[in-house]
Amino acid sequence: MTITAGRRLLLVHAHPDDESIGQGASMAKYVAEGAHVTLVTCTGGEEGEILVPELAHLASDQEDRLAEQRKVELANAMKALGVTDHRYLGGFGRYRDSGMAWHPDGHAVAADQVHDNAFWRADLTEAADHLVAVIREVRPQVLVTYDQFGGYGHPDHIQAHRVATYAAVLAGVPSYREDLGAPWTIAKTYWGAMSAERMREGLRKLRDAGDTTTFEGMDPDGPLPPFITPERLISARVDARDYLEAKLDALRAHATQITTDGPFFALSNNEGSLAFGVEFYRIATGTPGPLDEDGFETDLFAGL
Ligand SMILES: CC(=O)N[C@H]1[C@@H](O[C@@H]2[C@H](O)[C@H](O)[C@@H](O)[C@H](O)[C@H]2O)O[C@H](CO)[C@@H](O)[C@@H]1O
Numbered sequence: 001m002t003i004t005a006g007r008r009l010l011l012v013h014a015h016p017d018d019e020s021i022g023q024g025a026s027m028a029k030y031v032a033e034g035a036h037v038t039l040v041t042c043t044g045g046e047e048g049e050i051l052v053p054e055l056a057h058l059a060s061d062q063e064d065r066l067a068e069q070r071k072v073e074l075a076n077a078m079k080a081l082g083v084t085d086h087r088y089l090g091g092f093g094r095y096r097d098s099g100m101a102w103h104p105d106g107h108a109v110a111a112d113q114v115h116d117n118a119f120w121r122a123d124l125t126e127a128a129d130h131l132v133a134v135i136r137e138v139r140p141q142v143l144v145t146y147d148q149f150g151g152y153g154h155p156d157h158i159q160a161h162r163v164a165t166y167a168a169v170l171a172g173v174p175s176y177r178e179d180l181g182a183p184w185t186i187a188k189t190y191w192g193a194m195s196a197e198r199m200r201e202g203l204r205k206l207r208d209a210g211d212t213t214t215f216e217g218m219d220p221d222g223p224l225p226p227f228i229t230p231e232r233l234i235s236a237r238v239d240a241r242d243y244l245e246a247k248l249d250a251l252r253a254h255a256t257q258i259t260t261d262g263p264f265f266a267l268s269n270n271e272g273s274l275a276f277g278v279e280f281y282r283i284a285t286g287t288p289g290p291l292d293e294d295g296f297e298t299d300l301f302a303g304l
């Protein structure tokens with residue numbers, strides 16, 4: 001059923017939990033403002049760790065049933081954010097979490113180290129075609145995914161970036177796969193970003209609270225990992241502090257992946273809201289809309 005009315009936002013993520021970590025507050029904000037928000041999750045998260053001891057038996061090297069658990073967790077997170085349109089790329093179970101076994105040269109996992117249907121081994125066109133069908137149905141004005149490094153380099157995140165980027169191009173080609181729907185060109189694409197300034201603020205709060213182990217070795221005033229984005233490269237800053245509680249509820253829903261007594265929650269009290277209720281983006285395609293006094297777009301749909 002083709003969706004044609006109102007503002008429509010599509011997010012493409014690798015695992016259940018990435019959406020809430022990266023853009024949970026923005027998602028809740030846009031839903032509350034009447035936008036249609038669609039999340040496509042590319043894998044079931046089969047290879048994830050399990051922070052809930054009584055669920056350890058679900059692990060990939062035991063019963064291998066973690067994807068079913070994370071599907072429930074993701075549904076609960078969507079309820080917390082108010083998102084009603086969630087899909088798995090190609091359907092639940094089509095692509096498997098590739099795991100984080102890194103290739104010796106530091107790049108993403110070697111193909112012979114993962115399952116046959118691991119997302120890292122997916123045929124790019126086949127995977128993109130699943131997303132073309134969604135794009136041509138939903139007809140989003142805005143797409144959010146990862147940068148070329150997948151944010152922090154996870155192979156599934158890198159592959160999600162590639163699939164989303166390729167699908168956005170293919171969806172707009174009139175003569176391409178007419179069977180997948182009428183062509184649709186997405187007006188603006190953004191990459192989720194981790195702000196260097198907010199990272200430094202968060203580190204300062206952790207160190208001031210006596211936490212020297214979280215992000216061990218990182219100095220609030222020292223060099224940051226390359227995947228943290230300096231403010232000058234950030235183009236949009238969505239202030240969704242009013243939806244921080246929804247984001248925290250969504251994160252709590254991903255109980256096998258995110259511990260509620262970790263630094264994120266430690267920082268997410270009123271003091272931390274600025275750090276986590278404001279979410280950052282880099283524009284990848286399309287024309288930025290009006291900027292605020294700090295030079296940021298404040299709305300992903302600005303200018304449309
Ligand atoms: C946020 C994210 O992308 N999580 C991925 C990631 O999880 C990490 C992995 O389990 C690692 O072994 C842990 O040390 C780390 O704390 C986790 O964040 O990779 C998983 C396996 O591919 C994936 O399921 C999870 O969603």
Ligand SMILES: [Zn+2]
Pocket residue numbers: 014015018154157
């Ligand atoms: Zn992930």
